[in-house]
Amino acid sequence: MSIPKTQKALLLPEKQGQWSLTEVPVPTPGPKEVLIKVTATALNPVDWKIQAYGAFIQNYPWIGGTDAAGVVEEIPDNVTEDQAASVPLALATVVTGLYNHHPHSKSVNFTAPWEEGGTTKFAGKPAFILGGSSSVGQYAIQLAKLSGFSPIIATASPHNAQLLLSLGATHVIDRSLPPAAIKQELSKLTGGKPIEFVYDAISLPDTQAIAYDALAPGGVLLLVLPESIPAELKKEGDNKKIVNVFGNVHPPENREVGVQLYKHLTEWLQKGIIVPNKVEVLPNGLAGIPEGLERLKNNKVSGHKLIARPQETP
Ligand SMILES: NC(=O)c1ccc[n+]([C@@H]2O[C@H](COP(=O)([O-])OP(=O)(O)OC[C@H]3O[C@@H](n4cnc5c(N)ncnc54)[C@H](OP(=O)(O)O)[C@@H]3O)[C@@H](O)[C@H]2O)c1
Structure with missing residues (x-):
């Protein structure tokens, strides 16, 4: 296969600059790296946040994008590359937050589904997922299941x-209801x-206010x-654990759980245990992203x- 010397890229030339479609060199993979021809990339909220707020990225020009699917890894036949591109970031945001046992991880340290007892020990315990139709929320529902x-x-x-019920939610509450009505519905x-x-x-x-209020003492959020939970909701002795997740398998503390995730992901996708998000393909490739x-x-x-x-x- 002949590898081209340059490729198209959508980049930010400087902090809070404008997206620019340009030609850049194709990188050369180092040891233990592979070169992937990206055939589909997913848009994430973090992409516009980096552009609008100048957050996270120190070095510019910066090539955007946090999700991709391509041709090096084999992708199960029942999943298109467009669908596969929806998986990495959002699924990692759930998996690293739930199942990471590293002492420095941002995780609630649940027994993982690939560990003994991981698919049975939470039986009969309720899970409450706010924003179930978001990309992250859809994977949270499936992993809760x-x-x-x-x-x-x-x-x-x-x-x-209907979509959320098909993914494993047992009930869906209208998110536009007032907080008190959501609480009442939950308890029912x-x-x-x-x-x-x-x-x-x-x-x-x-x-966050609804989430914290719904959580039982001793529970995890x-x-x-x-x-940004209102101070008046927090009570002495609540003992509610709050974890800010970091959906990236690359930092040292997330690597091991990332390896486990990717060991199981192909089978999960093949068996429909994890169903990718529905996708809308934008026109004009990278030029359609802004x-x-x-x-x-x-x-x-x-x-x-x-x-x-x-x-x-x-
Ligand atoms: N910490 C991390 O590492 C990390 C990683 C990934 C994402 N994130 C963050 O997580 C958030 C979600 O990302 P995403 O990619 O999953 O978003 P997304 O798919 O773009 O979210 C869109 C969905 O949000 C739902 N929604 C909006 N406001 C809601 C509300 N008040 N209550 C319930 N649902 C609401 C909408 O639901 P309906 O259409 O049904 O109304 C819509 O389906 C973003 O803020 C993103 O930046 C953080």
Whole structure:
């Protein structure tokens, strides 16, 4: 196979600059690395946040993107490359937060599904997932199911309810209900059982307040954004553990759980244990990404992932 010397890339030339479609050298893989021809890349909220706020990235120019699927790894036949591109970041955000046992990890340290007892020890325990139709939320529902939690209650807009039920949610609460009504619904659906596991896949101030309030003393709450729980909700002796997840398998403390995840992922995808997000392929490859990021920023994407195919860049 002949490898081209250059490739197209969508990059930020400087901090908080404008996206620029340009030609860059194809990198040469080092030891223990592979060169992947990216055929589909997914858009994530972090991409517009890096551009708008200048967060996370120190060195510019920076080539955007945190998810990709391509042609080195074999992909199960029942999953398209576009669907596969929706998996890495959002699934890692759930797996590293739930099952990482590293002493420095941001994790609630649950027994993993690949460990003894990992699919049975949570049986009959309720899980509450806020933002179940988000990309992260869809994987949180599926892993809650794999871990054996029941019931699995998610919040979302009603038009996404069927999708979430198909992924393993047992109940979907309309996310537009007032917090008191959501709380009431929760207690009805759990039969008053304490909720000791809450995953807030949205983690805005209003969802964090609902999440923290719903959590039983001694329970665990996973947040995907920095904590902003109103002080008046916190009570002495609550003993509610809050974990800010970091969905990236590359830092040293996330590597081992990342290896375990990727050992099992192919089988999970083949068996439909993990179903990728529904996708919408954007027109014009990399050139379509800035407009897609605007839609993400303005909450105009519901229940699916935006995907770009670099080879379709004009
Ligand atoms: N910490 C980390 O490492 C990490 C990693 C990945 C993502 N994140 C963060 O996690 C968040 C989710 O990312 P994502 O890619 O999963 O987002 P996404 O798929 O773009 O989220 C879109 C969904 O959010 C739902 N939503 C919006 N506001 C909601 C609310 N108040 N209550 C319930 N659902 C709500 C919408 O639901 P409906 O359409 O059903 O209304 C929509 O389906 C982002 O803020 C992202 O930056 C953090």
